[in-house]
Amino acid sequence: MIRPYGRSLAVLGMVMLLASCGTTKPVGQGQYRVVRGDTLTQIARQHGQTVDSLMRSNNLKDSNSIRVGQILNVEGGTAAATPSSTYTPPAPTKGPSIAAPRSIDLVWPAEGKASRGTSATTTQGVYIAAAKGAPVKAAASGKVMYSGNGLRGYGNMLIVNHDAQFLSVYAHNDALLVKEGAQVKQGQTIATVGDTGSNAVNLYFELRYGGKPVDALRYLPKTSGR
Secondary structure (H helix, E strand, C coil): CCCHHHCCCCCCHHHHHCCCCCCCCCCCCCEEECCCCCCHHHHHHHCCCCHHHHHHHCCCCCCCCCCCCCEEECCCCCCCCCCHHHCCCCCCCCCCCCCCCCCCCCCCCCCCEEEECCCCCCCCCEEEECCCCCEEECCCCEEEEEEECCCCCCCEEEEEECCCCEEEEEEEEEEECCCCCCEECCCCEEEEEECCCCCCCEEEEEEEECCEEECHHHHCCCCCCC
16 A cells, blocks of 8 residues: 655645644634735635635735735635646645544545554554445535645545635545535545555545644544444
């Protein structure tokens, strides 16, 4: 089974874009908190809007005036989201599991024998050995932030943002059934199990909070999918 996490990758870009920016002010649905390195053009592409529409909805006079920690209204865009292949994300922060609130309820994303990922200093993810073509389900409701295969070592991958802090990762899929920007419900089939980017058929599932890894097994139910 290929373990891609020690490689030098532009991996899980959306993780860093959703990472904590040092403020505790909550971010509601249809809002986005600006993090270091963001541009208004980049934010507009991620949320299917134009720069002009974001400027109007946030009363911005200068497209370069956004600041780290600022909360923007991003709901209601009409422009098509830019394909992920045109976006070059920064590398994520790696580290041991962090303490995070138990404020999210998950369902197992696939049925099969589960085993932890690689070393705790790199990832807290879970490998689920399931039959090829078996359904991959959204562990919780949210918005698809990434759908593609542009990140080496992960194959066909989805990243779903569940709220202002939590997101989940689904890698090595055979087919991706949802596109970036789609809203998905908990338990909805979003992909099928495969072996892309791996030498074994499995689903790699990861949970992150504030852009940092948490122990996914602590959040998944004890009696399902294992």
